[in-house]
Amino acid sequence: MLIITALSVVVTRSLFAIVTLSGVFSLLSALLFIRMDAVDVAFTEAAVGAGISTVLMLGTLALTSRSERGDKKTQVAPLFLVILTGALLIYGTVDMPHFGAPDTPAQTHVGPDYLERIPKEIDVPNAVTAILASYRGYDTLGETAVVFTAGIGVLMLMSGLARRRREDEDDKEGPS
Amino acid sequence: MRHHLILRVITKLLVGTIFLFALYVQFHGDYSPGGGFQAGVIMAVGFIIYGLVFKLEKAKAVFPPWLVHKIVALGVLVYAGTGVYSLLVGYTFLDYAAIDPHSPVHGQHLGILIVELGVGITVTGVMVAIYYAFAAHAPNLKDEDW
The missing domain is CATH 1.20.5 (Single alpha-helices involved in coiled-coils or other helix-helix interfaces)
Known part of the structure; x- marks a missing residue:
């Protein structure tokens, strides 16, 4: 779904549609974050990405023209660069631990330490808030x-x- | 948007709820998802939706631009001020135990609440200020133009 939305952003020429689609994209990624149990991040993504930035983009749109200008001739160098960067990023994920793997450094050092200390030192149920605002x-x-x-x-x-x-x-x- | 009756009525109903939800997210951030940043954005959305559906001037009458600009700086001041206070009473910068030396855990609660409030105030101010800045330039569009 995310890929389909991203592709339609590239293909579409009406800027209004593009802004709406980018809002859809944000909302979909918020769902992705919820799927990964990162509720705080999902909340931010939904509020900022899908809400505020869409409105601000529309405000900018009102200042400029409604549709994309210029010819859409295919340029080889940017395409090559994008594919190269994407390939490098995917290559980088190969080394990353699997999602939720228990033996990663984050799960063996920092995470348990925080979870152990928070009830004693801060006593706030939402560990994310405690880490963000205090530690x-x-x-x-x-x-x-x-x-x-x-x-x-x-x-x-x-x-x-x-x-x-x-x-x-x-x-x-x-x-x- | 004079003739959009449904939009106007729904907005009037919703604006209060949006503010209430923003305050809930702000002060309940310790217990549930959310915190200053999200609450600030939601609070700003309340003003922005009011300015969009009614007129920008109406929103500016409720939340005047000079106040918005002051609030942008106030939030950072509240946050950094908490740190400076903890410095002054002899703790390290942003050590919330300084707020209530007898019970550090309670001090942490208060400290988190205060700095989150600072974040929320700044984010609200910045978002509303940016919206005002953009909306002040936009010519009044007719519905068909979209």
């Missing part, structure tokens, strides 16, 4: 700072756009 508090602070920076960046870019538009309109209205 990995620095990382989460960094993530918050990243979100903050991204927001500020977008605001600066977009407010620059607003000022330029206003100046353009002033120029038009000016006695010239």
